[in-house]
Amino acid sequence: MDKLAARLPLPERRKEIVEACVGLLETEVGRKTGMSGLAVKTAYKVFKAIKPGLAREAIDGLLDDFVDSLDPLHGQFQAEPRGSFGGFLKGRAHEAAEALLGVTDRRADGSRHTTLVKLYRKLRPAALRNVEEAVPGLGDLFDRFYRP
Numbered sequence: 001m002d003k004l005a006a007r008l009p010l011p012e013r014r015k016e017i018v019e020a021c022v023g024l025l026e027t028e029v030g031r032k033t034g035m036s037g038l039a040v041k042t043a044y045k046v047f048k049a050i051k052p053g054l055a056r057e058a059i060d061g062l063l064d065d066f067v068d069s070l071d072p073l074h075g076q077f078q079a080e081p082r083g084s085f086g087g088f089l090k091g092r093a094h095e096a097a098e099a100l101l102g103v104t105d106r107r108a109d110g111s112r113h114t115t116l117v118k119l120y121r122k123l124r125p126a127a128l129r130n131v132e133e134a135v136p137g138l139g140d141l142f143d144r145f146y147r148p
Helices: 014-031 034-050 054-069 071-079 085-090 093-109 114-145
Strands: none
Touching: 014 034, 014 054, 014 114, 034 054, 054 071, 054 093, 071 085, 071 093, 085 093, 085 114, 093 114
């Protein structure tokens, strides 16, 4: 079975994939409502003001790890391919979100920035819900770039 990375046009279209991920992030942030949505929107706005391009840089830096984290789900899909990989992910939003957040969990575990790690741990449950909500958009993104 192929690894997921072998089914994506990396590195030749990496920049385009990163830009699509940034677009997905901005769409998801924009969709948030209520008090928690206001907090997410405010935090994102502050990060963008402090360091323009931070989202793009972070996504580019984590992309390979994110793709690798989805390999077990990709293996399941390859065992019984029905429909698209993006559609497969949409049906497994919780598993996909946990896999993706596993990447940031490992980064937090290795960080020396204790204040940021404490903040990350506090926000992790909300992050899971937010990432799960973004999986349909991520599935569409995979359908756009995935090479069967």
